[in-house]
Amino acid sequence: MSATGFIDLGYARADVARADRQGVGEVVYGEGKTPEQIVGIARALVDAGQARVLITRLDTEKAAEVEAMWDADAPAFTYCDQARIGVVGGVPEPDGDGTIVIAVAGTSDLPVAEEAALTAQFLGNEVVRLFDVGVAGIHRLLACADDLARAQVVIAVAGMEGALASVVGGMVSCPVIAVPTSVGYGASFGGVAALLAMLNSCASGVSVVNIDNGFGAAYQASLINHLGSR
Numbered sequence: 027m028s029a030t031g032f033i034d035l036g037y038a039r040a041d042v043a044r045a046d047r048q049g050v051g052e053v054v055y056g057e058g059k060t061p062e063q064i065v066g067i068a069r070a071l072v073d074a075g076q077a078r079v080l081i082t083r084l085d086t087e088k089a090a091e092v093e094a095m096w097d098a099d100a101p102a103f104t105y106c107d108q109a110r111i112g113v114v115g116g117v118p119e120p121d122g123d124g125t126i127v128i129a130v131a132g133t134s135d136l137p138v139a140e141e142a143a144l145t146a147q148f149l150g151n152e153v154v155r156l157f158d159v160g161v162a163g164i165h166r167l168l169a170c171a172d173d174l175a176r177a178q179v180v181i182a183v184a185g186m187e188g189a190l191a192s193v194v195g196g197m198v199s200c201p202v203i204a205v206p207t208s209v210g211y212g213a214s215f216g217g218v219a220a221l222l223a224m225l226n227s228c229a230s231g232v233s234v235v236n237i238d239n240g241f242g243a244a245y246q247a248s249l250i251n252h253l254g255s256r
Contacts, residue, residue: 033070040067042074050149051076053241056084056112061091068114072100078115080148082141082241085110109140109240113148120152122251124178126244128153129167129194131160131184134209139183141240142205142247146181149248161189174198179247182232183240185209188220195229201250203243204234 031043045051054067068079078101084092089105089112096103101115126146130139136157146153154177159167167190174180174197183205184190191204204227206220213219217237224234235242 081112145244
């Protein structure tokens with residue numbers, strides 16, 4: 027490892043000491059970076075001993091370029107287009123205290139939900155996905171009551187008016203992390219309506235991350251789900 031704790035690549039300083047500080051190695055945010063920069067940062071992390079690298083907000087075209095440039099002798103690179111995530115080195119076996127449930131209001135919310143789900147799996151969590159359980163047909167959510175009751179953490183992903191988080195918060199005894207999405211018609215204001223509704227939830231135990239931030243929700247959920255092993 028570098029004596030400074032990072033490797034200076036000119037365009038980035040790869041934080042090779044992050045796992046020692048936080049328990050999780052550096053994650054690469056792909057949006058705004060060139061394929062060459064993504065490969066350079068990821069390879070620097072791998073060469074410094076990071077077994078797995080997560081690359082978020084990676085579009086399909088850029089992922090194809092990263093894959094073409096990736097070294098055959100390095101840990102394998104795989105890509106999930108729905109989650110917009112690239113993974114170097116694969117996903118580990120779950121080692122958390124319990125299950126993280128991803129409750130997704132609608133099919134249009136799936137890209138954000140899958141970002142959360144794959145991030146949680148990358149961080150060593152067992153994940154249960156509950157798709158299309160929004161409040162427009164609340165019987166669909168109630169049919170999943172057993173899965174919700176067994177959760178260690180629930181991530182509630184919803185756009186429109188964002189009501190799902192409050193309903194789930196009133197059903198479970200575990201923390202609920204709400205993710206507002208930018209899904210919705212004009213007055214949803216790109217997710218602001220859902221964000222404000224979730225922030226004003228009357229259900230106890232609901233916390234909220236930024237709009238479309240499936241990664242942030244999963245990271246926080248993973249910290250909660252690993253408290254017993256800290």
